Amino acid sequence: MSGSSSSLKPPADASAPVRHPEAPSPGELLGAHYDQCFGCGGEQPHGLLLEARAGEGVSLTAEFTVQPAHQGAPGLAHGGVLASALDETLGSLNWLLRTIAVTGRLETDFVRPVPVGSVLHLQARVTAVAGRKIYSTATGRLGGPDGPVAVRADALFIEVKVDHFVDNGRPEEIRAAMNDPDQVRRARAFEVNP
Ligand SMILES: CCCCCCCC/C=C\CCCCCCCC(=O)SCCNC(=O)CCNC(=O)[C@H](O)C(C)(C)COP(=O)(O)OP(=O)(O)OC[C@H]1O[C@@H](n2cnc3c(N)ncnc32)[C@H](O)[C@@H]1OP(=O)(O)O
Secondary structure, X not given: OOOOOHHHOOOOOOEOOOOOOOOOOOOOEOOXXXXXXXXXXXXXXXXXXXXXXXXXXXXXXXXXXXXXXXXXXXXXXXXXXXXXXXXXXXXXXHHHHOOOEEEEEEEEEEOOOOEOOOEEEEEEEEEEEEOOEEEEEEEEEEOOOOOOEEEEEEEEEEEOOOHHHHHHOOHHHHHHHHOOXXXXXXXXXXXXXX
């Protein structure tokens, strides 16, 4: 079964996404947006440690190796973890637009069970942009980039300013992030206009 709610369909006046001129080149690793991120951060031992690589246009690929800490049923990945992998992959697309955005809506189809130890080959692309709304889609395949689809998702991300995090995040983590020059550089880089 699959289908997508009407709020995930771009409106008639939506535009095609435009790759930022300073976006990482196709093939380049994107790196983590925050080292404590559950999806991509290198400092989260039970996190997904997802590594995304820029593709052509506003697309990317990523790989996620399912660890024992990610189980739901014995030997199988938890669905929420798989949704997280899709969310993180889709969120990484914003590097290519150089826009900070958060997930407003994420719809996931779970098509095949995903065993522990397997590598999920993720592919994602932005399909349209309308004002602050960014529409995107992703698949996760097993056995290789051309293997059978195990999961897929459609998403709507909403553009926000850095203040979204500063105003809402727990103060101790925000303070630590603001005192980390690399983190500030990463966050501000998104807000440079094309
Ligand atoms: C220097 C230190 C600082 C550190 C900085 C770090 C930088 C980090 C860089 C990058 C981080 C990226 C992190 C990625 C992580 C992976 C992705 C995630 O998991 S993100 C977490 C999960 N998501 C949330 O927590 C959102 C919670 N929701 C909200 O905060 C608000 O609802 C928000 C911002 C999404 C929208 O609120 P509004 O008040 O700004 O805007 P409104 O007017 O409500 O919506 C704008 C448009 O979007 C539609 N919209 C909003 N939510 C929708 C929804 N759920 N479904 C359908 N449409 C929706 C609305 O209908 C409206 O549309 P119309 O312009 O009227 O056509």
